[in-house]
Amino acid sequence: MSGRAAEAEPASSLAAPQNFSIQAPVYGASVPPTSAPGRSLKRVLLLWLLLPQVLLWLVGGVLAYRIALSYAESTIDRSLTESLQALARQVKPLGSGLLVDFPRAAQDVLEQDPKDKLSYMVSSPPGQFVLGNQNLPPPPLQFTPVPGEPLLYNSELDGKPVRVALLEVNYGEANAPQRLRVQIAKGMTVQHRIARELVADMLLPLLLLGIVLGALITAGITRGLRPLQRLEDSVGARTGRNLSELPPIALTQAPLEVHSLATAVNELLDAVQRSVQQERRFLNDAAHQLRTPLAGLISQTELALRETDAQAQQERLRKVHAGALRSAHLVHQLLSLARTEADIQPTPFDAAALAREVARDWTPRALQHSVDLGYEGLEHLSLLGEKLLLREALSNLIDNALQYAGAHSTVTLRVSVDPARPQQACIEVEDNGPGLAQADLARVFERFWRASEAPGGCGLGLAIVQSIAQRHGGRAEVHLVQPQGLRVRLLLPLAA
Structure with missing residues (x-):
């Protein structure tokens, strides 16, 4: 038999006194306190769903106010430009002087609304008062009026915001040129009020819709979290019950x-x-x-x-x-x-190397029983599993064979790939002892079942082997060997 282990190294034997500690499960033990609970899931969902709506509503209100105000300013600009051009047409050069054809009726129309009246001023040269309201503010320094082109700017009059339109016109003789400035100012108070009212008319319905939407979201979250509440109640109902x-x-x-x-x-x-x-x-x-x-x-x-x-x-x-x-x-x-x-925590390992190591460990015990123990098979074979458990399974198989094969028998440990299933490793222990009766093969993996009353066994060795094989996604098989003997095989999936 090739590849037999002949080294007489010290083996771990069950004959040596051992210390054992058995701990029973403790039920009803105090549970360590958990960390303090965080914020409610319902509150977090409401915060993330309703807060963006409030922010968007506020941003929308500011944007709506700015848009309404820009439309109001554009309307004022058109009105001021038209009034400015009309007033400029009423100021006509006459030789080296000016003829102001501004009837009283037109002046009353400009100043009829005390809350939204138009103020005007005619100056020539620019800044030297001729007609109108001499308190109209001049254009900012960064603006340079161009003759014939209206200039619009914001300013203040009597502490109130106004929009001012300015137009300068050249007149006079070629050898004595002169310039005329016409200004019209209109207060922004009414326009601001209109913009605010417009925004309020827009945002109030949106606010009501937001309140309704918030109520629907709250109700939806409450309803959506009910399964979690039922789950909590279901888990809580199991507290204190028998764990089995x-x-x-x-x-x-x-x-x-x-x-x-x-x-x-x-x-x-x-x-x-x-x-x-x-x-x-x-x-x-x-x-x-x-x-x-x-x-x-x-x-x-x-x-x-x-x-x-x-x-x-x-x-x-x-x-x-x-x-x-x-x-x-x-x-x-x-x-x-x-x-x-x-x-188990599976890790890759060399099953062939492990089998040879186990065979060497059991060689002294085999020599004591006058049994020829050897290894046959592959040099290397990679498996994925718990190495310690597989060592336990192989030790149980060899121990079982040494116990029941009898003196002067042969026990062989083999590692190979199953030819019928190339994705499975085959680890087997075969002996040429008396074997078992055909009727007993179906019971060999039962706990505490023994085919012989010979001292030394307890009927758990093969049950442990079967359990280890199943934990690794494989199985254990037992076969009779002709003319006599027994073969126990472990079929385990190979590592990817």
């Missing part, structure tokens, strides 16, 4: 996000139930299986204490020692079984 009897949360009508949250909570509840059931099963199995060995240890100890013959007492102590070893082996198997049912 937590029914899943059912939400018939809820948004997709709440369904996803409920699904996550259900997965958590399922994981809690599995963990509780696993711990209870472990405690039940440990209590049931340890009861008989411990009772035997107590009986043997009592008999040894009453024994007066030293040789008989030594025999009793040897039985006590053997019983203690069996109990230690049972506890080790129970702990291994509990560990295999926990979640």
Whole structure:
């Protein structure tokens, strides 16, 4: 048999005394306080939905006021320009002087509205008062009037804002040129009031619509958050109940996000139930299986204490020692079984190298049993899984073979790729011992089932192997070997 491990390195044996610690689950323990709750989800949603509306309403009001005011100013500018040109036509050059044909009726029309009257001034040369209101403000320094072109600017008259239109006209003889300035000013108070009224007429309906929209948004958020409230009530109703009897949360009508949250909570509840059931099963199995060995240890100890013959007492102590070893082996198997049912953190590793290492570790034990233990197969094979658990599975398979194959038998550990399924690794342990009856093959992976009453086993080794294979997404199989013997195979998915 090629590739056999012949090194007699120290092996980890179950015969050595071991210390075990079993911790039972503590139910009803105090829960550490969580951090202080943040702001309400409803309040946050209302803030992010209603605050932008208020801001947009305010910005819209400012823009509407500016637009209305610009339209009012453009209307004033057209009116002032027309009035300015009409007034300029009434001032006619006469030789080196001016003829002002401005009837009283026209002046009364300009000044008839005391709140919105037009003020005018005629000056020649510009700035030297001739007619009208001599308090009209001159143009700002940055403006330079161009003869024949109206100039419009904002200013103040008697402390009130006004819009002023200015026009300068050249007249006189060529050898004595002169310039005439005509100004008309109109107050902006009425226009500002009209703009405010227009904006108010626009924004008031929008404000009412915003209030109605805010009420609808509040009602919609309240209704939309009801599934969360139902979920909270459903989870709260499970508080204080038996952890192994937590029914899943059912939400018939809820948004997709709440369904996803409920699904996550259900997965958590399922994981809690599995963990509780696993711990209870472990405690039940440990209590049931340890009861008989411990009772035997107590009986043997009592008999040894009453024994007066030293040789008989030594025999009793040897039985006590053997019983203690069996109990230690049972506890080790129970702990291994509990560990295999926990979640694993898969990492890539070389299964072939691991198998050779396990074969070397068990070589001294095989030599003690007069068994030829060897390895055959690939040099390297990458798997994705928990290396420690797979080592436990291989150790259980080799231990089982050494226990039942008998002296002078052959045990072979193989690692290969399943030819029928190229995506699966095949790890098997084969012996040429007496094997099993065909009828017993269906029960080999049951917990605490034993095909033989020979001392040393507890019926958990192959159950642990099957559990580890399933946790890795594979399975374990058992086959009879002709003419005699047994082969246990682990079929595991290869690493991508």
